[in-house]
Amino acid sequence: METTKDATRYDAVVVGAGVAGLACAGDLCGAGLRVLLLEAGDTVGGRMRTDRVAGFTADRGFQVFNTSYPQVKRRMDLKALRLRPFTPGVLVHTDQGPRRFTDPTRRPRDSRDLLPGRLASARDLAALTALSARDALAPASVLRRGTDGATRDALAAAGVSSQLVETFFRPFLSGVFLEDGLETSARFFHLVWRSMLRGTLCLPADGIGAVPAQLAARLPQDVLRTGTAVAALTPDGVVLADGREVRTRTVVVATGQRIAGELLPGLGVPEGRTVTTLYHAADRPPLDEPVLVVDARRRFLNTCVLTAVQPRFSTDGRALVSTSVLGSPGPAETDAVVRALGEVYGTDTAAWEPVHRVTVTDALPALPGPAPLTRHVRWAPGRYVCG
Template sequence: MTQTEDGGDVVVVGAGAAGLACAADLAAAGLRVVLLEAEDTVGGRMRTDRLAGFTVDRGFQVFNTAYPQVKRRLDLRALRLRPFTPGVLVHTDDGPRRFTDPSRRPRESRDLIPGRLASARDLLALGTLSARDVLAPAGHLRTRPDSTTLTALANAGISPELVETFFRPFLSGVFLEDELETSARFFHLVWRTMLRGTLCLPTDGIGAVPAQMASGLPDGVLRTGVPVASLTDRGVASADGGHHTARVVVVATGQSAAARLLPGLQVPRGRVVTTLYHAAQGSPLAEPTLMVDTRRRFLHTCVLTEVHRGYAVDGRALVSTSVLGDPGPGQEAAVLAALAEVYGADTRPWELVHRVVVRDALPAMPPPLALSRTTRFAPGRYVCGDHRATGSLQGALASGTRAAREVLADLRRPSAAL
């Protein structure tokens, strides 16, 4: 028997970052909101699991303190953030090179001496690019003519050598693509926030971020374990045969689910990434630093237990390594061999404690990229998520914010007929 429930004024489908932001703003405006989440807890892709004494996120993620929406919505102190080392280690054929911000770690900037990681000309071009991105108004970066990141780096005077030594291996892990075909607008905004903020992880894993947002919702708004099967003329139908009525429905899922629930919705291609979590008896790198590889055998690797010792409770080190796509066993063995080389460690005894494939991990963002798109899809139907903005926590939160703003504006119009 179908059970019909009053969904209030608005039903929001999906309790990831975008759905949580949208529901919070609508509830704060006095609307009756129901937030439906298919999983047993909130977060979407921002999930953390506890497996055999290890704290592992569903795919490697970092938290950037410089995002405006993060500053607005979250209590950073309560997250007990653990920072990564500013900069990255780049594994080259000549050994490791440290790419760091000299304004933060001047004593560790010796690899920025001309001739080690880059030429004097490249370092001047890089310094000019970085200064412009840090000091220019964000609005200027959003509206400048767009191109691919590869073209933007060339136009900034960055040589092909530095692109291959640093930018391609590093940005492949940021964009989840290795052609640097991502929008230059997005690159400049990301570079700006990296220089202005701190990359870190919450003590309890990335899942602590959506958990904190959910804790601020009014009682009765959030309902987990309710997968939505379809949208109806009067609301949404859940997979168990239930029905939630509402004047407005906001689809705040990932792009594939959004396209299924809203036939005709155009969504970008999704990027696929796999993260391998290995346990080692000792830490192969005694610092909380991301490492990338100029030969691009993996996207990035780091020792998570150097970020926070509590990510493993048995005293072993927890190493996270991400690769593009969904590699087979042979490719995983090759990754382990590459890790032996870059860490200078015997990886044969390492235990694979978790393997997670994240599909639609990020939306493809080729130029020209609209950094924010309307969430209006049809009368009474809205859609938000990072695929409607930029592939980042900032993008997801901003899109959820925009959805709430557009819903409220439409509901308050005197002639509104949703």
């Protein structure tokens, strides 16, 4: 391919304007460097994107904003996001009816299902209390240094029975880790559990895409170029898909794992988890509460009425229901999910209108334990990996 050189030489080029690339570019600009941020798509966000479909606001896959995410307070103007919270806890659909799993310190009046014998035994509740207290109160550094293995083994070691694992932890964590074997790193589970206990799950008024949009708005002018794909890295910088070469001695690859593997041959790329989110419109909300619902029979990962959390997600007053499933279900599987939703919500779903469907490949990297929680970002001289 014939190349033409960009006359400008940059201190650093960041490839990929997801939240990792945006944060990296912002930090480099803050250090006084001349930075160019290149994004192949038409806007920023990577997997954190929001679509406007049929009068609804629908994120590209079900996503939540946790106020205890690392660096959120440092980087984000939370007030500008106009966050609205989910009800603390989860509704679990069981064969005995709905059971509410909640933090009794936040919603004591909603904690009756935590009485022994309803959702869990007294022994399980004691084990869960001890596990949660440790994760919520211990410094994150202590959890990172803990013994690692699979999440299922960590729960067993904490004294959680297989019954509570199957009733609550497996259905709930399948939607968090996008795998239903509880094989994810135990240390990672403890850190995630800690963040949920300490933070609040919310949705921005304009969808999850408002988060990367806010980061992008803080970049200096002319740093960001969208619609600009990088074809390869060279000793002098990067070559764009249109043949132009951008000169720099430092390149930060902040793309998804597959593209990162193409740009940096030899980079260890983890297996990705795929998830599909189905969006349905209903004339009336099947549930008025802004709460996440999971199914003990694991016919789907989770579901919620998004417009109960953020009424702005609908322009005509109809309810928007989000439901996520592993992989990419076919028509028969999708129909079975909709029927299951009718049972879980206790309503007729035949008239629900499918308005959007999003399949996200490599939505999360697989992280079976034991696994390193951090990796070196320096790949080679002048070459770094971010995200």
